[in-house]
Amino acid sequence: MRGATKRTVGKLIVVVVAVPLVLGGCSSESSDWKDAQNKATPEALQEFLKRHPNGQFRQAATDRIGELAKKACGAADLQSCFDWGVSLRGGARPNGMSSSNDFERAIDPLHKACWGGNQGACSDAAKLLRMGTSTDLEASRALTYECRGGDQNACRMVVTKAKIGCDAAKADACVVLADHLRRGAGISKDEAAARGLYQKACNDAGFEENFWPCLVLSKMWRNGEGGPSNVAEAAKYKGIAETKFSNMMNKAAGLPVGSLRYSIGDLE
Structure with a gap:
C-alpha cells in the first residue's frame, strides 16, 4: 500500500512539473509570434518559423511572408516577385512561404522577375508551364522563358518558330522575332530589322x-x-x-471604346 502511494505521488509530481513546461513552450511561441508580427519583416517571420516550424502560428506566418512578398513585388522588388511567384506555384523554398498551387497567378510575378533579369524566375516560369497542359502554346511560352533564362538552344528554337509564323503573316510571331x-x-542582333517588324x-x-509593338517602336525612335x-x-x-x-x-471593363483614356509608361 505504501509503495502504491509513492508511485501515485510520483506520477502526480511528473504531471505537475510537466504542465508548466508545456505552458512555458506555448508562452514562448506566443511571445515570439507577437515579436515577429511587430517587426513585420520577412526576415523576422522566417526566423520565427525556424524556431517554431510546427507551431500553431506556422500558417499565419507563411501567409504573412507571402503577403509581404506580393507587396514588395508591386514595388518592383524583383526578388520578391520571384518569391511570390514560387509561393503561388507551391514550390519548396527555404523561406517558409505558403503554397497555394495557383499556377496561373504564379506566372505574372515570375514573368515580371524574369523580364527584369532574374534567371531563376525564368526557369521557374518555364517549369511551371511544362507542368500544365501540353499544348503548343504552353510549350512555346516555356521556350520563351527558357531563352530569357539564358538557354541559347531555346532561343534558337523560338526564333525558328517565330520565322515560320512571321513568314505566314502572323503579327504576333513577327513581334516575337x-x-x-x-x-x-538566338539570332544575330539586327535592330533595323527589328524596327521594321515592330512597325509592321x-x-x-x-x-x-x-x-x-507600338510602344517598343516608340522607344526605338526615341533612342x-x-x-x-x-x-x-x-x-x-x-x-x-x-x-x-x-x-x-x-473592352475588358465592358465600356465603349474611347470611354477612358489610359497613360502608359515604357513597360519594359
Missing part, C-alpha cells in the same frame, strides 16, 4: 489591341535604335500605343 532580333537572342505589327489592323532618332515619331507611336491600350482596357 523582332524581340529576338533586337536583343540578339503596329500597323497591322488585325493586331489592333496589341499595344506592345535611335535601328535607325535615326526622331522625337516626333517617338511621340506618335507612344500615342498609338496608348490608344490601343486604352481600347483594350475599356
Whole structure:
C-alpha cells in the first residue's frame, strides 16, 4: 500500500512539473509570434518559423511572408516577385512561404522577375508551364522563358518558330522575332530589322489591341535604335500605343471604346 502511494505521488509530481513546461513552450511561441508580427519583416517571420516550424502560428506566418512578398513585388522588388511567384506555384523554398498551387497567378510575378533579369524566375516560369497542359502554346511560352533564362538552344528554337509564323503573316510571331532580333537572342542582333517588324505589327489592323509593338517602336525612335532618332515619331507611336491600350482596357471593363483614356509608361 505504501509503495502504491509513492508511485501515485510520483506520477502526480511528473504531471505537475510537466504542465508548466508545456505552458512555458506555448508562452514562448506566443511571445515570439507577437515579436515577429511587430517587426513585420520577412526576415523576422522566417526566423520565427525556424524556431517554431510546427507551431500553431506556422500558417499565419507563411501567409504573412507571402503577403509581404506580393507587396514588395508591386514595388518592383524583383526578388520578391520571384518569391511570390514560387509561393503561388507551391514550390519548396527555404523561406517558409505558403503554397497555394495557383499556377496561373504564379506566372505574372515570375514573368515580371524574369523580364527584369532574374534567371531563376525564368526557369521557374518555364517549369511551371511544362507542368500544365501540353499544348503548343504552353510549350512555346516555356521556350520563351527558357531563352530569357539564358538557354541559347531555346532561343534558337523560338526564333525558328517565330520565322515560320512571321513568314505566314502572323503579327504576333513577327513581334516575337523582332524581340529576338533586337536583343540578339538566338539570332544575330539586327535592330533595323527589328524596327521594321515592330512597325509592321503596329500597323497591322488585325493586331489592333496589341499595344506592345507600338510602344517598343516608340522607344526605338526615341533612342535611335535601328535607325535615326526622331522625337516626333517617338511621340506618335507612344500615342498609338496608348490608344490601343486604352481600347483594350475599356473592352475588358465592358465600356465603349474611347470611354477612358489610359497613360502608359515604357513597360519594359
